Amino acid sequence: MxxxxxxxxxxxxxxxxxxxVNETYFREAEVAFGNLLSSYETLNKIDQELYKAHIKNLPIYGYGIKGFMLSMVETALEISHNNVSAKTMQAILDIGKDMLEKPLxxxxxxxxxxxxxxxxxxxxxxxxxxxxxxxxxxxxxxxxxxxxxxxxxxxxxxxxxxxxxxxxxxxxxxxxxxxxxxxxxxxxxxxxxxxxxxxxxxxxxxxxxxxxxxxxxxxxxxxxxxxxxxxxx
The missing domain is CATH 3.40.50.1000 (HAD superfamily/HAD-like)
Structure with missing residues (x-):
């Protein structure tokens, strides 16, 4: 044509x-997030739940790293039944901050x-x-x-x-x-x-x-x- x-x-x-480059950093963050919560669920299940939370939250938070960070926090609470530690929560926030500070x-x-x-x-x-x-x-x-x-x-x-x-x-x-x-x-x-x-x-x-x-x-x-x-x- x-x-x-x-x-x-x-x-x-x-x-x-x-x-x-952008999407590469999201994939890296998903791996790091899965490893943090691997004591609660399988990596595949964690990945699926994070994706569902991210999509569900798009109308609220929009696209971008900050909305993704909030979806990680929400997913961690749900998968752990609200038992996730403050240390792990801080590590999740650090994943998001690292994404924001990546060299362009x-x-x-x-x-x-x-x-x-x-x-x-x-x-x-x-x-x-x-x-x-x-x-x-x-x-x-x-x-x-x-x-x-x-x-x-x-x-x-x-x-x-x-x-x-x-x-x-x-x-x-x-x-x-x-x-x-x-x-x-x-x-x-x-x-x-x-x-x-x-x-x-x-x-x-x-x-x-x-x-x-x-x-x-x-x-x-x-x-x-x-x-x-x-x-x-």
Whole structure:
């Protein structure tokens, strides 16, 4: 399927696992959390209960590390029947703080790509998560000067993107979204008749995975790295 990108005015970039490493740290935290509570349940059961708590709490806490920390605390209390020690609780908080303090690791060729594309297009960041955490990561990234606008959404559904496009005062056909999540970064835009390019990351959160039938017939491209954008745009 041939897709033409000659009418693009604004390019949106997802942040976590598109510009820099993120999901890897959540997987590491889940392992550390499981090990802390392994005297109460199997690692598989702990992982399942943490995932259920995290998903259940998304409407309350939103996306991001702080909500994940609260879900770890809740899961620890439930699995231990409220017997978890203060020492273990402190260790859980330390897991979350360690995640917040991780050094920011840019993915390959990110700055090169942004530098070149910013000469031709208006670039924006479109991410979800905790506002303070995302602002901190953007500041640490050294990439802020390449972006015209930063948008931290509560979620990435069609309605969220429609409001963003209205705010930017552009037509869907003039917008291109770049991201690693088919569910959040690609399919909602395609459904709005905007453009989207999928750049997979080696780890995908289960909540962000989609079934093959959901992508059938959808007009988007998948590329192996951000650098390929320079050949396409």
């Amino acid at each position: 041939e897709i033409i990108y000659n009418n693009i005015h604004v390019i949106g970039f997802d942040a976590d696992d598109t510009l820099w 690791e840019l993915l390959d060729d990110v700055e090169l790509v942004l530098k070149e594309l910013s000469k031709k297009y208006r670039l924006i960041v479109v991410t979800k998560g905790d506002l303070l955490d995302q602002e901190r990561k953007l500041e640490k990234s050294g990439l802020l000067d390449y972006f015209h606008h930063i948008e931290v959404l509560s979620d990435k559904k069609e309605g969220n993107y429609s409001r963003l496009l209205n705010h930017l005062d552009i037509k869907p056909s003039e917008f291109l979204m770049i991201g690693n999540s088919l569910k959040s970064d690609i399919l909602p835009l395609v459904n709005l008749k905007a453009h989207a390019i999928h750049v997979p990351f080696h780890t995908t959160w289960v909540h962000e995975q989609v079934q093959e039938h959901e992508t059938n017939g959808k007009a988007y491209k998948t590329i192996k790295s951000l650098k390929v954008l320079l050949e396409m745009l």
